[in-house]
Amino acid sequence: MKAIKKYIYTMACLLGLVSCDSFLTTPPLLEISEEMWWKDKSQAEMMVRGTYDYLPGLNEIAYWDCISDNAIHREDKFKQIGNGTHTTQTGLIKDQWKYDKIAKLNYVLEGLEKAREGLSEAEYLRYTSEVRFIRAFTYYNMLFYFGDIPLIKNTLTVSESRETSRQPRAEVLSFVLDELENYVLPNINTLEIKESGRVNEQVVNAFLSRIYLFEKNYEKVLEYTDKVIKSGDYELYADYDELFRPQSDGNNKEVIFERQYxxxxxxxxxxxxxxxxxxxxxxxxxxxxxxxxxxxxxxxxxxxxxxxxxxxx
Known part of the structure; x- marks a missing residue:
């Protein structure tokens, strides 16, 4: 009897070791691994859609008028910028340092490289163009506020991030223009998407005209605004008062690019x-x-x- 008990105990221990090893090497059942995630086309597209959340929100756009002579906000954080008493630690200033967004955009671009085998060439070019546009948009906004800034084109390790420094404004501007003119514009129409709020050719042309206006390159401003005008896709709203009514929401031809709610x-x-x-x-x-x-x-x-x-x- 003792021999039988000893045998059963030994077998139970061995089975326990086998089951433990099997359990420890089983993939997580409540989450998708990095390798599996990017093999699903629908999940890759979902990640692209998610990058639109990194664009400025409505409040952010409207509130910045409160640091000008157009409007006033009742909170002091806006008055500090308007009257010149702000510091680098002022909340509104820190909020424009968007390297958390840049890191996520770089991550999605690298993920789309992993997903490329499961996408058509048109889908791959279209999706990467959208993300590159949003990254260029984010970089130029930071240039506008800060001048020289770090130019980060890929995800970084912690040690790499500690070695990062600012690059000259001209270098970052050159990168932004190169992205928009040589990568986004040629590829944004490879896959037609009529969904409201998505980047299209005229959105890119309009943003390029805005950049060149700020950079005082008026010849380029005329070049890109002319493309938007000749597209025939946009026109001024017939009634200015009605522009601010609920019925103007939706298919409003005065809007070139909008964030969706x-x-x-x-x-x-x-x-x-x-x-x-x-x-x-x-x-x-x-x-x-x-x-x-x-x-x-x-x-x-x-x-x-x-x-x-x-x-x-």
């Missing part, structure tokens, strides 16, 4: 931030316009507001 999954609170408490949105009155912005508007008969008194309107 779809309740209840993806929402924003811009209406509440900008509106008064007595409005239909029951807003928080975070932002108020300044007289300088009002004076920029023309009256119905075409003259400036500042000329109303002498014209008697």
């Amino acid at each position: 779809s309740a209840p999954l993806v929402v924003h609170d811009l209406n509440r931030n900008l509106s008064y408490t007595t409005s239909v949105y029951k807003g928080w009155t975070h932002v108020g316009c300044l007289q300088n912005l009002i004076d920029e508007y023309e009256c119905q008969n075409g003259h400036l507001v500042s000329e109303c008194e002498k014209t008697g309107c």
Whole structure:
């Protein structure tokens, strides 16, 4: 009997060792491995769609008017930039240092290389063009705010990141223009996507014209704006007042590039931030316009507001 018990105990231990080894080498059942993830075309496309979240949001765009003479925000962080008392630690300044976004965009571009075998050539070129555009967009915005910045084109290890330094503004600008003109523009139309909010040829042309305007290269501005105009895809909204009504949302030909929102999954609170408490949105009155912005508007008969008194309107 003792011999039998000893035999059973020994076999149980051996089986335990085998099962433990099998258990420890089993792939995780609740997550997809890095190698398997990029083999699925639908997941690769999902990663591309996700990069659009790294573009500036509505509040970010609207609030930056509050550091100019167009508007004022009731919080001090905006006033600090407007009156020149900000530092490198001011929240709005730190928020524009978007290397967490650059790291994620580089990661997706490297992932698309892994996924290439499962994509058609048109899909591969289209998806990489979209991500490269968003990365170039992010880099140029940082150039606008900071000048010389690190130029990082691939994911870094911790030790590599500690050795990173700033590159001259001209070098980063050259990279941005090269990406847009030589990689994005030639490939963005390899796969037609009519979905609203996705990068297309005219979005790239419009952004290039904006860059060249800031860089004071007016010949290039005319070149790229001419392409947008001649495309026939866009026009001014017929009624300026109606442009701000809910019915203008959607297929609005005045909009060249827009960030997409779809309740209840993806929402924003811009209406509440900008509106008064007595409005239909029951807003928080975070932002108020300044007289300088009002004076920029023309009256119905075409003259400036500042000329109303002498014209008697």
